[in-house]
Amino acid sequence: MIPDGMGPAAVTLARSYWGELVMDQILVGSASVASTNYHIPDSAATATAIATGVNTFNRAIAVDDERRPLLTLIESAEKNGMLTGLVVTSPIQHATPAAFTAHVDHRDKYRQIAAQQLEQGVDLMLGGGAKYLAAGPVTDEDIAANDLVTAMALPDQPDILWYPDLYQKAKEAGYQLITTRAELAQARLPVLGIFARDWLTAPLDRLHGDEDDEPDLAEMTRFALDRLAGNDQSFVLLIEGSTIDSAGHYYDPGWLVHDVREFDQALSVALDFARQREDTLLVAMTDHETGGLSLGRMLRDEQVGEKDYSRDWNLDILRRQKATVMGMLKQIRQGGNPVDVFVENTGITTIYPDQKKSLMGIPGMDLDDEDIEEDAMRVIGAVLSSHVKVDWTTRFHTAVDVGVYAYGPGAERFAGYHPNWQIGRMIAELMNLPVAGTGAGREQFAIDQSGKPSKPLE
Numbered sequence: 001m002i003p004d005g006m007g008p009a010a011v012t013l014a015r016s017y018w019g020e021l022v023m024d025q026i027l028v029g030s031a032s033v034a035s036t037n038y039h040i041p042d043s044a045a046t047a048t049a050i051a052t053g054v055n056t057f058n059r060a061i062a063v064d065d066e067r068r069p070l071l072t073l074i075e076s077a078e079k080n081g082m083l084t085g086l087v088v089t090s091p092i093q094h095a096t097p098a099a100f101t102a103h104v105d106h107r108d109k110y111r112q113i114a115a116q117q118l119e120q121g122v123d124l125m126l127g128g129g130a131k132y133l134a135a136g137p138v139t140d141e142d143i144a145a146n147d148l149v150t151a152m153a154l155p156d157q158p159d160i161l162w163y164p165d166l167y168q169k170a171k172e173a174g175y176q177l178i179t180t181r182a183e184l185a186q187a188r189l190p191v192l193g194i195f196a197r198d199w200l201t202a203p204l205d206r207l208h209g210d211e212d213d214e215p216d217l218a219e220m221t222r223f224a225l226d227r228l229a230g231n232d233q234s235f236v237l238l239i240e241g242s243t244i245d246s247a248g249h250y251y252d253p254g255w256l257v258h259d260v261r262e263f264d265q266a267l268s269v270a271l272d273f274a275r276q277r278e279d280t281l282l283v284a285m286t287d288h289e290t291g292g293l294s295l296g297r298m299l300r301d302e303q304v305g306e307k308d309y310s311r312d313w314n315l316d317i318l319r320r321q322k323a324t325v326m327g328m329l330k331q332i333r334q335g336g337n338p339v340d341v342f343v344e345n346t347g348i349t350t351i352y353p354d355q356k357k358s359l360m361g362i363p364g365m366d367l368d369d370e371d372i373e374e375d376a377m378r379v380i381g382a383v384l385s386s387h388v389k390v391d392w393t394t395r396f397h398t399a400v401d402v403g404v405y406a407y408g409p410g411a412e413r414f415a416g417y418h419p420n421w422q423i424g425r426m427i428a429e430l431m432n433l434p435v436a437g438t439g440a441g442r443e444q445f446a447i448d449q450s451g452k453p454s455k456p457l458e
């Protein structure tokens with residue numbers, strides 16, 4: 001299980017809000033997360049390290065520094081007759097699940113990842129990402145990402161490049177296609193459940209929003225365990241709480257605590273499953289911390305009338321918060337006055353002039369530009385965080401060590417400190433599954449998509 005972007009401070013903040021977490025019961029060690037080219041890794045490099053036991057460069061999806069494909073845990077499980085599954089709240093083509101099921105030299109090649117995933121024989125894939133499976137024209141973004149391997153010219157208009165309908169391909173491969181929570185209950189394997197065009201809705205927004213058709217992470221986990229354990233086959237299941245990372249990228253402590261809670265509930269489902277049997281190893285670890293959340297904020301005597309040294313974070317605000325910064329931005333884009341939207345969703349009424357000014361600047365931003373849209377969320381997040389009295393050091397990730405959680409046969413091996421790729425190797429060894437990082441050496445196990453011996457990607 002991977003709670004994407006959940007660093008130690010996120011766990012502390014969430015525990016202060018919810019009380020003891022289920023994951024606290026099985027904390028056994030810590031892991032470092034550096035990739036081969038940066039102290040501060042991205043999700044692609046870290047997921048590759050966990051999936052293959054080989055450390056690699058930022059942006060790499062299950063390829064090594066020489067861009068050779070690396071056999072992953074899920075591929076190895078498939079080759080050895082096990083059942084496999086992916087359960088995520090991001091697009092299933094996003095870096096973490098991709099690194100277990102595809103091989104490309106850059107995580108942004110989503111269309112190529114989507115096509116490869118359907119050839120792996122994964123028995124269960126649940127998450128978002130419909131936009132990478134549906135037929136559609138090649139966009140400027142796709143060209144910038146050099147994601148053209150699966151594009152074709154239209155027969156009647158050879159100048160127009162088009163992506164084929166991968167849903168059709170999935171159907172031909174035998175997948176049952178589902179798109180709603182209601183359909184989940186009746187689904188059989190193999191199943192492709194895509195519940196959102198892009199990402200699934202963050203738990204905090206689902207809590208206060210309209211009832212939607214998306215299942216939550218615990219629900220998907222329960223379903224996956226039920227179906228994968230339904231016969232005598234062994235299985236490997238990857239479960240990711242994907243949007244913890246987003247909360248950190250956009251400086252939203254309320255979003256964060258609800259997302260950590262959602263992950264913890266899914267972990268609880270998995271732990272209950274493992275406790276009822278004696279044959280199931282559960283390992284959870286974060287891929288990296290996001291946002292540099294710091295739980296202590298006294299930089300200057302800012303906007304607080306007293307000079308005490310407690311400066312504790314304010315849980316009351318988080319308890320009142322009704323929408324994530326993404327939800328608030330959506331309301332602003334629909335014409336809401338930014339300050340009113342902020343007050344309505346946070347209950348904070350004392351907003352200082354500089355904060356008012358930055359909030360009121362949002363409607364004038366070019367919100368159709370994805371990077372600027374993210375900046376706008378950070379504007380809201382920064383104002384919110386200053387009132388909650390937490391702070392963030394970076395809009396990206398950090399290099400801080402993360403917690404390792406384990407339960408079941410072999411769990412004791414994860415005690416103490418390990419680099420993240422070592423955790424990947426240990427999981428594979430305990431399951432008797434070769435991955436690129438175990439056994440006689442990676443050359444022996446490296447493969448390409450057709451099963452031929454490894455060679456660098458073009």
Ligand SMILES: [Zn+2]
Nearest residue numbers: 004005043287
């Ligand atoms: Zn990540």
